[in-house]
Amino acid sequence: MNSPVDQHILHFQRRAEADDKVAALRKSLNEASHAPGYLYASQEIYALEKELIFMRDWLPIARVEEFPNIGDYRTFRIADEPIIVARDKDMQLQAFANRCAHRGVAVAEGSGNAKEFECPYHGWLYGLDGKLIGAGYMDQAAGFDRSNCRLKQIALREWQGWVFISFSADPMPFEQHIGPYEKELGFLRQDQLKLADKLVVEVNCNWKFPVENLMDNYHSRVLHRKTIGPTMGVERFKGVRTGSLAFTAYYPAKPMNRSGKSLFGMMPQLAQHPGADESFACSAHIAPWMHLFARCDNVHPFIMEPLGVDKVRITCYQLFPEQWQQQPGFREKLEQYNEFTLAVVNEDASVMESLHDAARSPRYEPGRLSRLELGVWNLINYNVDRVLGTGDTRLYTSEDKQG
Ligand code: FES
Ligand SMILES: [Fe+2]
Known part of the structure; x- marks a missing residue:
């Protein structure tokens, strides 16, 4: 329990235990009262929600028909995390972080149709599946392996025409x-x-x-x-x-x-x-x-x-x-x-x-x-x-x- 998130959780668990307003919310429906305001208005609670809900859950974010063709892409900012969803050469939808694997600059904006994504800063080039396909002047970077380098993959699944993503490295199946x-x-x-x-x-x-x-x-x-x-x-x-x-x-x-x-x-x-x-x-x-x-x-x-x-x-x-x-x-x-x-x-x-x-x-x-x-x-x-x-x-x- 050492990370900042863990400490926050502990802080709010203690506060919640002491908070008779949370206790009142937790009573049965016919005895309960509504939630105290800080559960909606506090930055700390929102930060916890980001880590414990949005970074873990499956999130519906778009419709599959918004990407009819190979190369169609859209950028999103989900709970403050920039991502790209794109249809790759195999017609599969892919999701990855919109942060260059070099220094984190966004490699795409808005939406459109692309053949690849080029970082506007030093020109690293990524395919529609987010894999690095070009990076100049990296020949002397010891151990740098292009084939292992990519825009960070984000889990993507489809259900009933909806595109769901999960930021979690180990999401619920x-x-x-x-x-x-x-x-x-x-x-x-x-x-x-x-x-x-x-x-x-x-x-x-x-x-x-x-x-x-x-x-x-x-x-x-x-x-x-x-x-x-x-x-x-x-x-x-x-x-x-x-x-x-x-x-x-x-x-x-x-x-x-x-x-x-x-x-x-x-x-x-x-x-x-x-x-x-x-x-x-x-x-x-x-x-x-x-x-x-x-x-x-x-x-x-x-x-x-x-x-x-x-x-x-x-x-x-x-x-x-x-x-x-x-x-x-x-x-x-x-x-x-x-x-x-x-x-x-x-x-x-x-x-x-x-x-x-x-x-x-x-x-x-x-x-x-x-x-x-x-x-x-x-x-x-x-x-x-x-x-x-x-x-x-x-x-x-x-x-x-x-x-
Ligand atoms: S930050 Fe993208 S190439 Fe340098
Ligand atoms: Fe309503």
Whole structure:
């Protein structure tokens, strides 16, 4: 327990043990209070989250169709770590650090199509797989082996059209991580859908607020009374503690445009799904930062990517069947979905900064939870467990909720 991270953990574990507010959060749902503000506003907690969550987990960051051709690449900055995802000569997607193996300079920016990546500083050259293919004047560097030198590889796996990466040198086996999600959500066949648009909103709040918010059914009928609220009713919550947390809810709701009717019809893959009709809606948390929503005619997952302790980038991926996207008038119809979805996101964003403002104040007193905040309570405790060590890790399900 000597590294700075270990010392931080010890510091916060001790502080948490002494903190009756954390103890209040860890009580059962019907007795618990919300989390103390420092869990959202402190730089130290954010640093722990980076090391203990973002540097360890499988992180969904893009769609495979964003890289259709050999040489297509995109750069990312994930939890402050610069990376490149590129499609190599064998059509495989590769992820590696966007830091030159010489002195760490970024070798690519933005996105585009490349044959190789050349460092702008001293010209070291890397292939689409991140391997060093050229470095001048290194002939006298004793023991320097080009064939062993590369942009640091980052684990990459694909699931249902999503690109997941992990910074960990020894991540949880991907199948183990994704298994529960595949079992619960595989029927949505997101691999048969294609990205139609991305809606991006940046909010000045901690990343956990929007993640929690998207499973907070308590606010839907109030904050969203002018948009999705009036027709929503959650009928079933379900929580499954696995290697990561899965949360799903199925409920009746309308397609995501102001008419409340689908402008396309049912997604073909739902035709076989028992009970799925025009009112089909599904909501699911994919740890640590994705939340998937589906309606009868589209899937629109959100990724909540931290840009620091007090800033988050929320990206909504609009996924529709590819054949609909070829039809005349698709973009006009899509605009109606985009406008409505953004209206809902902005309603949420309007309270997120206020939540963060409260979290920053030492005078903020967390209040009690409603039974409708089951998912939120699960998630807050799960994330607290991840950074402060194990506490009461019970997970409540809809059955428990009745009690
Ligand atoms: S830092 Fe990239 S070649 Fe020197
Ligand atoms: Fe909301």
